Amino acid sequence: MVTLYPYIKERAHIMSLQAGILQDKVGVIFGIANSMSIAWGITENAFSQGAKLILTYQNEAIKKRIEPLAKQVNAIGIFECDVLNEARVDTIFEEIGKKFGKIDFIVHSIAFSDKDELRNEYLYTSRENFNNTLEISCFSFTDIARASRNYLSPRASLLTMSYYGAEKVVPHYNCMAIAKAALEASVMYIASDLGSDGVRVNAISAGPIKTLAASGIGDFRHILRWNQNNSALRRNVTIDDVGKAAVFLLSDMASGITGEILHVDCGYHIVGMKMIDTSNVCEEV
Ligand code: 0WD
Numbered sequence: 491m492v493t494l495y496p497y498i499k500e501r502a503h504i505m506s507l508q509a510g511i512l513q514d515k516v517g518v519i520f521g522i523a524n525s526m527s528i529a530w531g532i533t534e535n536a537f538s539q540g541a542k543l544i545l546t547y548q549n550e551a552i553k554k555r556i557e558p559l560a561k562q563v564n565a566i567g568i569f570e571c572d573v574l575n576e577a578r579v580d581t582i583f584e585e586i587g588k589k590f591g592k593i594d595f596i597v598h599s600i601a602f603s604d605k606d607e608l609r610n611e612y613l614y615t616s617r618e619n620f621n622n623t624l625e626i627s628c629f630s631f632t633d634i635a636r637a638s639r640n641y642l643s644p645r646a647s648l649l650t651m652s653y654y655g656a657e658k659v660v661p662h663y664n665c666m667a668i669a670k671a672a673l674e675a676s677v678m679y680i681a682s683d684l685g686s687d688g689v690r691v692n693a694i695s696a697g698p699i700k701t702l703a704a705s706g707i708g709d710f711r712h713i714l715r716w717n718q719n720n721s722a723l724r725r726n727v728t729i730d731d732v733g734k735a736a737v738f739l740l741s742d743m744a745s746g747i748t749g750e751i752l753h754v755d756c757g758y759h760i761v762g763m764k765m766i767d768t769s770n771v772c773e774e775v
Pocket residue numbers: 521522523524526527528529547548552571572573574598599600601602626651652653654695696697698699700701702703704
């Protein structure tokens with residue numbers, strides 16, 4: 491009896507060299523500010539897994555930074571979209587749909603809050619910054635999901651980005667924490683609405699990473715050091731760690747996962763107490 495196993499194993503190996511887990515899937519990326527952005531880590535990993543990528547940028551200033559990055563990943567399109575421009579959120583999907591057909595995945599990696607208000611106490615958040623922060627950092631994901639619905643392929647996947655500050659108090663995260671808590675709740679409701687279309691909706695709750703947006707959060711260096719010393723893996727997460735987990739959630743490998751908030755934080759969220767340095771534990775308690 492000739493066993494087929496070696497042949498099948500060889501074929502699987504050859505196939506794995508050819509097709510990525512996002513092979514030929516069309517994806518739209520919102521939120522690349524530069525090569526340090528979390529969205530860029532996701533973009534690079536999606537490209538390495540065979541995706542055809544459409545990048546978006548907020549304004550002309552960011553466009554200059556995005557164009558060389560778009561070339562690096564052979565982007566099939568690059569579109570301007572400021573999510574505060576209501577009409578634009580609708581027209582961008584009409585344009586993409588007409589030019590590229592159905593969209594297989596969308597990454598929303600957008601947030602904004604007045605950095606001066608991310609240094610004081612949350613109590614003194616202004617009404618204007620509260621509304622602006624929630625509109626850009628939370629509502630924009632709901633708006634993108636609504637506007638893209640008719641252009642999504644069956645089994646499409648939407649992904650947004652959250653942070654632990656939505657669950658526990660993190661110094662200076664303030665109004666952004668409220669936006670992330672609202673964003674995580676919106677992931678559940680959008681997942682419920684789009685489930686009947688076969689579309690999955692998830693979030694990654696990433697550990698702290700030194701990016702442009704993060705630099706606006708007070709004492710961010712302290713937050714990075716604290717996470718490095720107290721996460722289960724004793725290190726900070728990278729945009730490549732987040733990118734690999736994102737590719738999993740965007741791909742059919744996660745076909746049964748929706749409405750989920752996946753922590754990609756080197757295990758920080760499981761730690762209940764600071765690691766005690768036994769060299770200086772006090773005897774009497
Ligand atoms: O530690 C971190 N960096 C973490 C970030 C930990 C956990 C989660 N996140 C989240 C952020 O809250 C955000 O949702 O990840 C997402 C991406 O954050 P990032 O990569 O740290 O930030 P950044 O590289 O600055 O990208 C955010 C981008 C903006 O960049 P700028 O340099 O302009 O802040 O969001 C985009 C913009 O490119 N953006 C907009 N895009 C369209 N319309 C808008 C807007 N109105 N506002 C911001």
